Amino acid sequence: MYYLDDPKETQFIDPADMQFSSLPSYDERWFEDVHAIFTLENVKEQDKVMMGMLASLGIEKGKPYNPDEKTKKAMRQAVIDAYYYMQKRILHSADTSRTWWEGKHWGNGMFADKNSGFSFIYENLIDIDTRAERYFIGTYYPQKLGPQPATQYLFALADEDGNELEAGKTYSFTMPANAPIKQFWSLIIYDVETWAFIYTPEKLPGLSSAIDGETMQKNRDGSTTLYFGPKAPKGKKSNWIPTGGKKPLPVLRVYGGTEKFWDKSWTMPDVKLVK
Numbered sequence: 001m002y003y004l005d006d007p008k009e010t011q012f013i014d015p016a017d018m019q020f021s022s023l024p025s026y027d028e029r030w031f032e033d034v035h036a037i038f039t040l041e042n043v044k045e046q047d048k049v050m051m052g053m054l055a056s057l058g059i060e061k062g063k064p065y066n067p068d069e070k071t072k073k074a075m076r077q078a079v080i081d082a083y084y085y086m087q088k089r090i091l092h093s094a095d096t097s098r099t100w101w102e103g104k105h106w107g108n109g110m111f112a113d114k115n116s117g118f119s120f121i122y123e124n125l126i127d128i129d130t131r132a133e134r135y136f137i138g139t140y141y142p143q144k145l146g147p148q149p150a151t152q153y154l155f156a157l158a159d160e161d162g163n164e165l166e167a168g169k170t171y172s173f174t175m176p177a178n179a180p181i182k183q184f185w186s187l188i189i190y191d192v193e194t195w196a197f198i199y200t201p202e203k204l205p206g207l208s209s210a211i212d213g214e215t216m217q218k219n220r221d222g223s224t225t226l227y228f229g230p231k232a233p234k235g236k237k238s239n240w241i242p243t244g245g246k247k248p249l250p251v252l253r254v255y256g257g258t259e260k261f262w263d264k265s266w267t268m269p270d271v272k273l274v275k
Contacts, residue, residue: 023194026083028067028076031057035065046126086136089129091157091164091192100154101267105162109153109251112145137195148262156250160270165192167247170229170274175209177222180266182256184210189228189241190249200244207241227274 002008024030034054038061043051051061057075058067067075093107100106111134113120113127118141120131134141142149156173158164165171173187188206191198197205207216207226215238216224227233228248232240250271260266 019199023196026079028072028079030079031059031067031075032065035059046121086133087192089133090137093157101264104267105156105158105160105270106154106252106268107157109155110141110145110149110151112141116145117143118145148257150256152254152257152261154252154254156252156271158270159273161273163273165248165250165271167243168230168245170227170231170233171248171250172225172227172272172274173250173252174219174223174225174269174272176268177224179268180258180260181209181254182258184208184213184255186210186253186255187226187228187241188251188253189243190251192247192249195249198242198244198246198248200242202242204242207239212238229274233274 024033038051038054038059043061054060058071059065098108098111100108112118113130114122118131118134120127120134156165159171175185175187179185186206186208189198190196190205209216209224216226217236217239218224224239226239226241227236228241228243228250230243230245232242252268254261
């Protein structure tokens with residue numbers, strides 16, 4: 001990317017073995033990023049109140065940003081507090097409407113606003129906290145979410161006993177045979193601390209029935225049991241997702257769920273603690 005009055009020659013880079021930092025920095029650098037964004041982006045009507053608050057911190061469109069050490073210290077603590085507030089909202093949510101199956105511990109990872117969109121803007125208010133929670137864990141949501149979208153994400157926020165998943169432990173998940181899914185499913189293990197992939201030497205954040213279906217072991221009844229943890233269980237490496245010692249967040253992705261999936265007449269088991 002370059003400014004139009006200063007064109008650059010296009011470079012072609014193979015990023016296959018490169019890592020790029022694309023996550024927010026939850027310290028005073030967070031405000032540096034905010035300044036960089038709002039200096040370039042147009043301000044919408046709904047942003048003007050926030051822009052006024054940012055101005056009180058020395059963040060103004062088109063002006064240099066140079067907070068003193070006292071301000072940086074306060075900003076750092078504010079971002080840390082916000083981070084833990086959002087983590088608590090997500091991991092200990094009192095909103096039971098996001099539970100996918102009654103009695104299970106799978107949550108709706110694609111929850112939208114009351115208008116089936118992702119703006120969280122209503123006639124009389126903007127639902128700031130829920131919108132912050134939505135975009136705290138992801139971006140690139142569709143403009144509208146239909147009643148049976150092509151993709152659904154389910155978050156396992158606890159094991160079958162209702163306990164939080166722990167770092168360093170091994171867990172299993174069994175996908176029943178003949179699941180009501182037209183295309184494929186995948187299980188991705190995210191890092192709860194970052195809500196991003198877990199980077200390990202195996203370079204394997206998840207397994208998919210489409211890509212790994214031929215190599216994953218099947219149970220006698222046709223179901224598939226996957227394992228995730230620091231080490232592969234003996235004889236189960238083809239069905240194992242490494243967690244690198246991180247606290248895991250299992251996310252099941254369903255591509256092309258059928259009516260039985262959406263009306264919830266079909267269910268699948270919770271994640272189980274192995275050891």
